[in-house]
């Protein structure tokens with residue numbers, strides 16, 4: 001639990017067992033093998049709000065949803081050219097993540113920056129799902145190396161390449177870091193709390209702006225000059 | 227006369243170099259941080275990044291899956307002449323952007339803000355941005371491409387003279403703490419600060435400070451240079467490292483650029499050029515020679531000139 005202990009490194013299937021996931025602790029480093037699909041707001045809207053059928057058998061084929069838009073193109077012959085892959089910030093998908101996990105049976109959500117521990121407790125823990133964050137976050141080339149092949153792309157016509165659902169085969173793809181475990185802990189929130197302890201000292205010798213902004217006061221009858 | 231074909235070919239090459247090869251100055255800065263970082267998780271992240279840059283170069287693959295927003299800075303010597311003029315130049319840069327997006331490949335990021343129309347090539351209304359600068363002598367043009375990432379990490383605030391340096395520090399820290407959490411700014415970053423100008427020019431100055439100056443460069447005004455050192459140290463004292471984990475790797479360097487502003491104001495902008503600080507530069511000479519480099523060398527004495535007429539500095543040491 002302490003930052004002094006070296007993070008442990010784990011290889012995991014993309015259709016993991018409950019026991020596999022229970023063994024994960026926040027801060028662990030994970031590499032994945034198996035099928036992974038990308039899905040973000042475009043796919044969520046389509047499936048959850050418009051009721052579209054899932055284009056593959058989830059979670060049997062894959063229980064891993066990557067919040068990602070790869071740098072990829074579809075060649076004229078229908079084959080794919082995939083370069084780097086980098087996650088996109090997950091907190092924006094909070095409103096869809098509960099229904100999505102239920103619908104897709106996802107057990108691992110991968111993205112950038114984690115979600116809140118509230119999301120973990122409400123949507124992840126009850127469905128036995130964990131959250132892995134990408135590293136950096138710019139490790140697109142390393143992650144790109146972990147892709148053995150692109151299996152398919154769905155809805156690229158309607159949604160565009162960035163929002164399309166890409167199905168990729170991962171081989172020792174990583175590194176990822178466990179942010180949300182099955183107990184609903186958040187690594188980022190733990191780190192934030194540790195850093196917060198130091199902030200008053202860092203802010204010494206600064207002072208608030210003479211002109212405030214709404215948002216710094218939520219009372220709209222307040223004057224913003226301060 | 228510079229041939230338009232040379233411009234397009236060079237621009238394509240630059241797109242590829244920027245996307246794949248991390249500039250040496252940033253890499254050195256990051257290595258230094260990796261050597262001194264003692265937060266375990268933050269250290270792990272920095273090591274992974276260093277491996278990532280290697281992987282990108284070996285595989286000739288983009289270092290980050292997020293292309294950011296590719297843009298162009300064009301600087302022209304006063305005697306430069308371009309085949310077809312500025313219209314042909316802009317078309318060549320747009321073609322190069324589209325073609326490279328497809329060929330490298332880069333992720334097409336650019337969409338219409340309302341209709342989300344996506345041409346899948348990073349070209350559209352106002353995209354890529356093309357900005358210009360001029361220099362007194364020379365028949366060359368410098369092409370600079372910057373693939374600036376980061377929806378997070380940039381902010382603007384109207385400060386006033388009475389806010390003073392304490393107010394500047396506060397807004398600097400606020401920006402880093404806000405966007406550094408969970409590593410949303412993809413730090414350690416080159417932090418660019420714009421001071422003065424008007425709201426729009428303040429943003430432009432800050433962005434150029436982040437994207438067009440190298441790690442280790444210092445403002446020619448000695449007092450501003452001292453602030454750059456101080457702010458870098460301040461940012462790294464927050465206690466936050468890569469990905470917002472406990473650590474001290476937040477600011478690879480801090481660059482400040484200023485512009486004269488309204489006497490009543492003190493505009494300030496903060497910009498973070500992320501772990502994928504992608505920039506590539508080429509000078510195309512009048513005779514068609516092309517030289518590649520990574521330092522845009524944008525902020526020359528001419529760009530920072532203060533007086534009505536331009537008089538070249540007599541000596542290398544600037545008047546204080």
Ligand code: SF4
Pocket residue numbers: 086136137138290291292293294374375376377411412500501502
């Ligand atoms: S901010 Fe930079 S490193 Fe992070 S995802 Fe965007 S382009 Fe990549």
